[in-house]
Amino acid sequence: xxxxxxxxxxxxxxxxxxxxxxxxxxxxxxxxxxxxxxxxxxxxxxxxxxxxxxxxxxxxxxxxxxxxxxxxxxxxxxxxxxxxxxxxxxxxxxxxxxxxxxxxxxxxxx
Amino acid sequence: xxxxxxxxxxxxxxxxxxxxxxxxxxxxxxxxxxxxxxxxxxxxxxxxxxxxxxxxxxxxxxxxxxxxxxxxxxxxxxxxxxxxxxxxxxxxxxxxxxxxxxxxxxxxxxxxxxxxxxxxxxxxxxxxxxxxxxxxxxxxxxxxxxxxxxxxxxxxxxxxxxxxxxxxxxxxxxxxxxxxxxxxxxxxxxxxxxxxxxxxxxxxxxxxxxxxxxxxxxxxxxxxxxxxxxxxxxxxxxxxxxxxxxxxxxxxxxxxxxxxxxxxxxxxxxxxxxxxxxxxxxxxxxxxxxxxxxxxxxxxxxxxxxxxxxxxxxxxxxxxxxxxxxxxxx
Numbered sequence: 001x002x003x004x005x006x007x008x009x010x011x012x013x014x015x016x017x018x019x020x021x022x023x024x025x026x027x028x029x030x031x032x033x034x035x036x037x038x039x040x041x042x043x044x045x046x047x048x049x050x051x052x053x054x055x056x057x058x059x060x061x062x063x064x065x066x067x068x069x070x071x072x073x074x075x076x077x078x079x080x081x082x083x084x085x086x087x088x089x090x091x092x093x094x095x096x097x098x099x100x101x102x103x104x105x106x107x108x109x110x
Numbered sequence: 111x112x113x114x115x116x117x118x119x120x121x122x123x124x125x126x127x128x129x130x131x132x133x134x135x136x137x138x139x140x141x142x143x144x145x146x147x148x149x150x151x152x153x154x155x156x157x158x159x160x161x162x163x164x165x166x167x168x169x170x171x172x173x174x175x176x177x178x179x180x181x182x183x184x185x186x187x188x189x190x191x192x193x194x195x196x197x198x199x200x201x202x203x204x205x206x207x208x209x210x211x212x213x214x215x216x217x218x219x220x221x222x223x224x225x226x227x228x229x230x231x232x233x234x235x236x237x238x239x240x241x242x243x244x245x246x247x248x249x250x251x252x253x254x255x256x257x258x259x260x261x262x263x264x265x266x267x268x269x270x271x272x273x274x275x276x277x278x279x280x281x282x283x284x285x286x287x288x289x290x291x292x293x294x295x296x297x298x299x300x301x302x303x304x305x306x307x308x309x310x311x312x313x314x315x316x317x318x319x320x321x322x323x324x325x326x327x328x329x330x331x332x333x334x335x336x337x338x339x340x341x342x343x344x345x346x347x348x349x350x351x352x353x354x355x356x357x358x359x360x361x362x363x364x365x366x367x368x369x370x371x372x373x374x375x376x377x378x379x380x381x382x383x384x385x386x387x388x389x390x391x392x393x394x395x396x397x398x399x400x401x402x403x404x405x406x407x408x409x410x411x412x413x414x415x416x417x418x419x420x421x422x423x424x425x426x427x428x429x430x431x432x433x434x435x436x437x438x439x440x
Contacts, residue, residue: 037317041317041321042313042314042317043313043317043321067310070306070307070308070310071306071310071311071312071313072313072314072317072318073261073262073313073317073318073321075261075262075263075265075266076263076265076266077263077265
């Protein structure tokens with residue numbers, strides 16, 4: 001096995017249900033409901049998913065939601081901005097913890 | 111839908127035999143279906159493959175160098191047919207139909223013979239004021255304009271249709287609006303067609319229409335009546351690109367796995383005859399790209415005595431998966 005990730009494995013996702021079908025059904029039903037149009041459009045939800053996929057760095061999700069974004073009418077500029085949102089939150093979440101560092105440093109410093 | 115007739119054999123050439131999907135007829139059979147005609151209500155006329163654009167998804171490989179243009183003689187035969195047999199709709203396509211010099215005459219004659227005459231336009235063929243007389247003629251005859259407009263994004267649009275096309279298209283849509291096209295109560299219908307700008311399937315037509323409506327109005331003050339979202343057909347120039355870019359296999363598999371048996375009933379090929387630029391008859395415009403003649407027989411419009419009977423089989427091939435993917439192509 002030259003890599004753990006193979007694009008042809010993505011369609012096998014539903015096979016996860018072979019071992020615990022009831023749980024899988026609940027998960028996939030919930031998943032489908034989450035991505036159906038509600039207060040947010042399917043296009044908006046796909047952009048959120050794309051950003052999250054980059055945060056969790058899941059190659060399967062990045063592949064699936066790049067296609068989903070394009071299929072739902074998003075363009076590369078919008079998709080890039082979505083990833084920047086994820087990047088800003090991810091970077092910001094590190095930086096904002098600097099407050100803790102400063103609190104601790106202040107407490108133990110003269 | 112007829113369930114008894116046998117579909118015509120798929121005409122598989124050597125390249126198509128390597129297609130990594132189940133033959134379309136086999137998929138139909140698995141679902142207990144066959145693809146057969148119903149009453150023919152639409153006449154589609156391809157007036158030539160000459161086009162001012164060379165779009166990368168064009169299944170007929172139309173372009174500025176094409177010499178295939180419908181002659182006046184064939185146009186007369188089309189008008190004769192429409193005079194003998196009433197069609198609920200007549201759909202003029204190309205290439206860019208505007209580049210056929212006999213189009214104005216054809217529009218005038220056909221408009222008198224059908225309640226719904228449609229002209230497919232790439233929009234840029236109507237730009238620069240050179241064909242304003244044609245727009246006036248369309249207005250006078252209440253011709254429905256069906257315009258290609260794939261994306262709200264300039265880069266995406268132009269990756270499919272060529273440089274400069276986006277802004278020109280916006281300009282022509284504004285002009286059409288200023289003449290009443292797309293405006294409520296005008297009786298002048300303006301519809302948009304959006305094909306995906308790559309090897310992926312189209313969005314939900316309803317959601318895409320809603321978004322195009324909001325964005326076109328907000329950004330450019332443009333209005334239209336309906337938007338149709340169609341998948342790209344893996345034939346012609348689009349197929350060449352799929353092959354070169356290494357996307358062919360995955361795209362065909364995507365079309366085949368998205369097969370929706372419920373889409374069969376409303377397919378346009380069931381109620382349409384399509385005339386090629388040289389006057390031969392097909393079940394749809396896509397079949398023209400692979401010489402798959404109507405009912406499997408090469409028939410010229412001048413020899414057509416009567417319309418095909420309901421129940422007659424439709425010529426099919428693997429590209430038919432395009433029209434049955436998801437909600438279908440109607």
